[in-house]
Amino acid sequence: NAGVTQTPKFQVLKTGQSMTLQCAQDMNHEYMSWYRQDPGMGLRLIHYSVGAGITDQGEVPNGYNVSRSTTEDFPLRLLSAAPSQTSVYFCASSRFATAYEQYFGPGTRLTVT
Amino acid sequence: QQQVKQSPQSLIVQKGGISIINCAYENTAFDYFPWYQQFPGKGPALLIAIRPDVSEKKEGRFTISFNKSAKQFSLHIMDSQPGDSATYFCAATITGSARQLTFGSGTQLTVLP
Numbered sequence: 001n002a003g004v005t006q007t008p009k010f011q012v013l014k015t016g017q018s019m020t021l022q023c024a025q026d027m028n029h030e031y032m033s034w035y036r037q038d039p040g041m042g043l044r045l046i047h048y049s050v051g052a053g054i055t056d057q058g059e060v061p062n063g064y065n066v067s068r069s070t071t072e073d074f075p076l077r078l079l080s081a082a083p084s085q086t087s088v089y090f091c092a093s094s095r096f097a098t099a100y101e102q103y104f105g106p107g108t109r110l111t112v113t
Numbered sequence: 114q115q116q117v118k119q120s121p122q123s124l125i126v127q128k129g130g131i132s133i134i135n136c137a138y139e140n141t142a143f144d145y146f147p148w149y150q151q152f153p154g155k156g157p158a159l160l161i162a163i164r165p166d167v168s169e170k171k172e173g174r175f176t177i178s179f180n181k182s183a184k185q186f187s188l189h190i191m192d193s194q195p196g197d198s199a200t201y202f203c204a205a206t207i208t209g210s211a212r213q214l215t216f217g218s219g220t221q222l223t224v225l226p
Binding site: 004031033035040041042043044045048058090092099100101102103104105106107 | 154155156157162202204214216217219
């Protein structure tokens with residue numbers, strides 16, 4: 001049981017490049033979410049999904065796209081990277097009934113130059 | 114709008130001392146208040162949580178105190194140990210809805226040996 005996995009662990013992009021951050025969970029959780037963590041800002045929700053085919057925006061969705069074609073996978077796409085997207089990105093999952101208990105992945109540290 | 118305010122931003126405590134982290138919330142619809150612990154290079158993990166119908170919850174050396182009228186809650190770490198050195202996030206959510214967690218800005222705790 002791997003829990004929540006994220007790839008890559010580190011990534012450097014140039015401004016304007018696009019990329020996809022991968023997230024997978026093997027706990028059959030309905031909820032999946034993406035957060036970004038910045039110093040002094042805590043964890044801010046980017047997008048979330050309550051099940052396959054259903055996604056919604058969080059607090060800071062601009063510049064990011066998501067899709068959820070399966071229960072297990074929830075990739076985050078950066079369409080045109082900007083320096084303001086330099087951050088640590090965490091994917092999380094949980095059961096719908098216990099959404100307060102989120103299981104986080106190890107994170108992806110992204111630098112945009 | 115920051116719905117959960119956390120203080121202090123950083124805290125240094127001697128081994129064996131008491132660490133206290135405070136949070137205040139604005140949304141009276143919040144009905145579940147978890148605390149997450151994050152070690153360097155790792156994702157956050159659920160530490161302890163409380164509902165507003167109780168004023169205190171204790172798990173080992175960790176205690177949450179809750180003041181519903183003041184809309185405040187706090188984490189107390191008794192007999193703090195160097196292994197407790199981590200970043201702590203308070204959070205709030207509305208259970209039974211599609212709402213996700215709203216996190217505080219985090220407190221970096223250092224316990225000196």
